[in-house]
Amino acid sequence: MLSGYWHFTPEVLVVCGAFAALFGGYLPGKDRGAAYAAAGAAALAAAIVAFGGTGGPIVFGQLEPDSVARYARTGLAGLTAVWVLWVAGRGMPGERRREGVALALFATAGGMLLSMAEDLIVMFVTLELATMPAYVLMGYRRKDVSGLKRALDYFVDSILASVIVLYGLSFLYGISGSTAFSGLELEGSGMLGFVAVMLTLVGLFAKVSAAPLRHWTLDANAKAAPVSLAFVSTVPRVAGIVVMSRLILAIAASAPAIGILVGVAAAASMIAGNCAALSQGDLRRLLICSGIAHLGYLMMALAAGTETGYGAAVFYAVAYAVPSMGVMLVVAEEGVAIGDFARLASRRPWVAWSMVLWLLSLIGIPPLAGFFGKLYLIGAALQAELMALVLLAILATLLSAAYYFRIVREMFFGDEDEQVGGAIEPSHAATVALALCAVATVAIGIGAPRLIAALGVRFG
Amino acid sequence: MSETVSGPVFAILAFACIGGAIGMLSARNTIHAALWLSEVMLAVAGLYLLLSAEYLAVVQVLIYASAMSVVVLFIIMLTLREREGPVRMADFSIGGGILAGLTGVILYMALADRGDRISAMPVEPSGTAALGELLFGRWTLPLEVAALILLVSLVAAVWWSREVDS
Structure with a gap:
């Protein structure tokens, strides 16, 4: 049992990075130095996971560092490194960096453990660790009273979701007598099993903001600082999606009806997310809405209830988060209104072209990450003969091109008079962070066939 | 019973x-x-x-x-x-009441339906010592993660309660 503990090295590193950031006042470079130290720790952690091996269950079977977890953990640590690097360059708006950076790293450590979780108790505790720092990041500016109010809303709603999950989990444990994912046995549990699964899924859907329960995220997030949103809508969310996929796969074996529930939520997310995104002028709202839609595509594969669907969903979770973080970071630099992006191509051509790259990936244009992600999702759904969902996903994708291209049009042909913000001072760290996002978007796309094979996805 | x-x-x-x-x-x-x-x-x-x-x-x-x-x-x-008279309005939400009632009915039906499926309780209730051993043996990992959660909430509390420096 002790032999498996080296698998924790990356998580320990990330937590150490968080502590280093907390005591950033003693580091050279003070606040900025704290952020660089944290970014280094996260990047190193990502590298260790990526090149480290996988293994069987560790810690009494409560965690499993398998290849899916390796992919997710690399993605989580990498995304955090990029985000912290950007923060090192540009700072948190109106406040000092170190607490925010430390909290983000704590959330990352929680998320990385969460994506290995194979046990209900470990899952719940790490889910809390992954999401709790988000409440602070959402209300990070202490002078911004309305932002703090939204953060409080977000906190209360998210805690409510946690409690609902916990209630469902207690029933799951009661029915199967085991907290291990592998021991969840719902065969013949009737109404009680249905209640247990419903409560668990409703809570988890709310946590990752899937369709029927999305409203609170939209309202709570709409006024948050874009830089906070860039983290909150990617890292904790990816971790939540990974563990939700794992749990759905574990339950699907003995409760096939779960596929219908997930399928309905997937359809609702695709429709509601895309329709709401169409009319948004605020880029934060637009990206949150489109995030709901992307979750819909992802849950379409989960509705299949197969190993292939699970692998494809986890692949897409990271493949979606990388460009999404890139776009959100540029929003944090340029401004939240769509008019702020007017003529970005002539002011900052590289950033504009990176934006085009990310938006194309979000739509799903080859050979970028998003294209392969969607391809595998659709493949998994087709295997399970979910034709209706596949058709809906294709229609929804076409619809999504409409609002994504609105941003592109503004960047290249926008009316310059609308642009109000002054010139943005150059920052090497932020430029590197954005470049990393762009490179990763292309690299995940090019490496997709190898990655997806490692995730255990098999077609045909 | x-x-x-x-x-x-x-x-x-x-x-x-x-x-x-x-x-x-x-x-x-x-x-x-x-x-x-x-x-x-x-x-x-x-x-x-x-x-x-x-x-x-x-x-x-x-x-x-x-x-x-x-x-x-x-x-x-x-x-x-x-401090004087922290009084609130009487607030009875009909929708909330219906929802609570409905939840109660569904839970009762579910438990009455499959109550026997709840795993049998041990005859001898396990003592506090055994619980402690479990908590610090098998379940050390969740315990440590819980400690981190407390740390996070402490950092958050300090962040929000500290004076905003200019």
Whole structure:
């Protein structure tokens, strides 16, 4: 049992990075130095996971560092490194960096453990660790009273979701007598099993903001600082999606009806997310809405209830988060209104072209990450003969091109008079962070066939 | 309900539980509501004792009935600017009531339907020592993660309560 503990090295590193950031006042470079130290720790952690091996269950079977977890953990640590690097360059708006950076790293450590979780108790505790720092990041500016109010809303709603999950989990444990994912046995549990699964899924859907329960995220997030949103809508969310996929796969074996529930939520997310995104002028709202839609595509594969669907969903979770973080970071630099992006191509051509790259990936244009992600999702759904969902996903994708291209049009042909913000001072760290996002978007796309094979996805 | 659970005692505790909850909901004074809440928690501790779950009962009294109640009272006193008569409007939501009733009915049906599927309880209730061994042996990882969560909330509390420096 002790032999498996080296698998924790990356998580320990990330937590150490968080502590280093907390005591950033003693580091050279003070606040900025704290952020660089944290970014280094996260990047190193990502590298260790990526090149480290996988293994069987560790810690009494409560965690499993398998290849899916390796992919997710690399993605989580990498995304955090990029985000912290950007923060090192540009700072948190109106406040000092170190607490925010430390909290983000704590959330990352929680998320990385969460994506290995194979046990209900470990899952719940790490889910809390992954999401709790988000409440602070959402209300990070202490002078911004309305932002703090939204953060409080977000906190209360998210805690409510946690409690609902916990209630469902207690029933799951009661029915199967085991907290291990592998021991969840719902065969013949009737109404009680249905209640247990419903409560668990409703809570988890709310946590990752899937369709029927999305409203609170939209309202709570709409006024948050874009830089906070860039983290909150990617890292904790990816971790939540990974563990939700794992749990759905574990339950699907003995409760096939779960596929219908997930399928309905997937359809609702695709429709509601895309329709709401169409009319948004605020880029934060637009990206949150489109995030709901992307979750819909992802849950379409989960509705299949197969190993292939699970692998494809986890692949897409990271493949979606990388460009999404890139776009959100540029929003944090340029401004939240769509008019702020007017003529970005002539002011900052590289950033504009990176934006085009990310938006194309979000739509799903080859050979970028998003294209392969969607391809595998659709493949998994087709295997399970979910034709209706596949058709809906294709229609929804076409619809999504409409609002994504609105941003592109503004960047290249926008009316310059609308642009109000002054010139943005150059920052090497932020430029590197954005470049990393762009490179990763292309690299995940090019490496997709190898990655997806490692995730255990098999077609045909 | 098994024969070992004494009927009259259960009836008294159940009455205290439900009555306390109703009292909490209908109290106009916020502090009275908080006191009703701790009464409910004490009654639940009594129910645990009745089921010979001594450990749960002690934890219930220690954590919920005392620590949590104190926190709730603190919050009420700190956040209420007007100490005189912290009165709230009587607030009965019909939708909420229907939802609560519906949840109760579904849960009752589910439990009555498949109550026998709930894993058999051990005959001899496990002692506190065994629980401690489990907590610091098998379940060390969640325990450590919980410690990190507490640290995060501490950092958050300090962040929000500290003076904003210029």
